[in-house]
Amino acid sequence: MKKIRVVVADSNHDYLKSFVSFTRTSHNDSRFVFTYFSDQQILQEYIDHGHAIDLLLISPDLHESVMNLADDVLIVLLEDDILSDDDRTFPGVYRYQRLSQLLSNLIGLYYEHNEAAERQLVRSKQAKVISVYSPVGGTGKTTVAANLSKQLALNGSKVFYLNLETINSSGLFFSSEEDNPSLQIFYYAKSDFKQLLSKIETLKKHDAYAMVDYFDIEINAEEMLEMRGEEVKRIINGIVKTGEYNYIIVDLDSSLHERNRTALTESDNILWIMTNDNQSILKTKALLDKEEDLFGKKNIIRDRMTTILNKFTGAQIGDMDDLGVTIDGYLPFISAWLVPQTNDGILGNDRFNQEIQTIARNIIVYNKEGVATGGL
Ligand SMILES: Nc1ncnc2c1ncn2[C@@H]1O[C@H](COP(=O)(O)OP(=O)(O)O)[C@@H](O)[C@H]1O
Numbered sequence: 001m002k003k004i005r006v007v008v009a010d011s012n013h014d015y016l017k018s019f020v021s022f023t024r025t026s027h028n029d030s031r032f033v034f035t036y037f038s039d040q041q042i043l044q045e046y047i048d049h050g051h052a053i054d055l056l057l058i059s060p061d062l063h064e065s066v067m068n069l070a071d072d073v074l075i076v077l078l079e080d081d082i083l084s085d086d087d088r089t090f091p092g093v094y095r096y097q098r099l100s101q102l103l104s105n106l107i108g109l110y111y112e113h114n115e116a117a118e119r120q121l122v123r124s125k126q127a128k129v130i131s132v133y134s135p136v137g138g139t140g141k142t143t144v145a146a147n148l149s150k151q152l153a154l155n156g157s158k159v160f161y162l163n164l165e166t167i168n169s170s171g172l173f174f175s176s177e178e179d180n181p182s183l184q185i186f187y188y189a190k191s192d193f194k195q196l197l198s199k200i201e202t203l204k205k206h207d208a209y210a211m212v213d214y215f216d217i218e219i220n221a222e223e224m225l226e227m228r229g230e231e232v233k234r235i236i237n238g239i240v241k242t243g244e245y246n247y248i249i250v251d252l253d254s255s256l257h258e259r260n261r262t263a264l265t266e267s268d269n270i271l272w273i274m275t276n277d278n279q280s281i282l283k284t285k286a287l288l289d290k291e292e293d294l295f296g297k298k299n300i301i302r303d304r305m306t307t308i309l310n311k312f313t314g315a316q317i318g319d320m321d322d323l324g325v326t327i328d329g330y331l332p333f334i335s336a337w338l339v340p341q342t343n344d345g346i347l348g349n350d351r352f353n354q355e356i357q358t359i360a361r362n363i364i365v366y367n368k369e370g371v372a373t374g375g376l
């Protein structure tokens with residue numbers, strides 16, 4: 001779920017303090033990331049530095065002096081009086097209302113003014129798009145994506161597993177009686193074919209053991225490397241639009257190819273698979289440091305990221321402190337997987353799946369309900 005980055009700027013210290021303590025103690029503010037300023041100059045430095053701001057809640061006196069705000073920042077004035085809506089250039093909220101009410105008003109204003117956010121909200125009510133990614137190969141992305149798909153299906157959800165790896169390995173996990181490979185789907189995604197939706201219906205396959213739908217695409221690295229972001233977007237949105245699924249699990253590889261970046265941009269949640277080693281930590285840090293350049297300010301990865309430590313043996317965790325992320329879930333090292341497995345060996349490990357279920361419950365279902373109920 002994308003968080004709304006709110007900057008609260010008010011020269012009234014006491015008010016700001018009560019705001020801070022309300023948002024710290026409230027359990028309901030998970031949709032917002034707040035930053036506070038009482039000093040005009042420090043606020044200006046923050047703006048000039050180019051930090052991402054979705055919504056600026058600001059007292060009129062401070063607002064008079066701010067400069068260089070990006071065009072897409074929604075400005076909401078923190079008003080001392082209840083004003084009429086006439087002749088206002090900016091929307092306002094009355095400061096002396098209950099803070100929970102004030103935050104509801106802010107969300108309303110934000111969605112009114114931000115069509116993209118609204119689309120994301122509408123869409124997340126239908127199907128959640130969850131990408132599985134890491135900047136390092138072999139951390140277990142495919143293993144997690146396939147097992148998560150199956151466990152969500154076991155819980156009663158309708159799941160589509162979408163493999164976008166350069167070298168597709170889903171044949172190891174999923175199979176179907178039907179022949180007629182799904183490869184044509186790439187052709188239909190190339191332009192805005194009206195038939196894309198009906199092609200998804202006819203080309204998708206069903207794995208009866210995992211109860212998951214997927215495209216059976218034979219290894220075709222060339223096709224994958226040529227894939228444009230637009231095509232990825234159409235395929236994901238096409239699967240969403242079928243209206244059939246609760247979850248679309250997108251299995252990526254570690255490259256920053258356009259198709260992976262687009263999939264990450266289009267995702268409601270990103271499961272970021274790490275292993276307990278310096279490679280994972282260094283590459284994650286390097287990528288997050290550059291995320292605004294790679295994905296744009298409106299697509300902050302951190303806000304939608306769920307960090308999973310896979311192949312965890314219980315050993316002490318490496319130095320994650322300066323990553324600025326916390327580990328949200330752990331998956332055990334399964335020694336049986338050191339030797340090649342059949343699909344039920346990979347998808348049927350009880351110990352692994354118990355932890356996958358915990359992740360599904362705590363993180364994914366929680367987020368979904370958070371959106372469905374409006375968050376406050
Ligand atoms: N929790 C785990 N315990 C032991 N081996 C694992 C675990 N997760 C993944 N593996 C193994 O690591 C290798 C790479 O996994 P894979 O899911 O293909 O990674 P990726 O998709 O990130 O490249 C495979 O041999 C897989 O069996």
Ligand SMILES: [Mg+2]
Binds near residue numbers: 141142252253
């Ligand atoms: Mg993989």
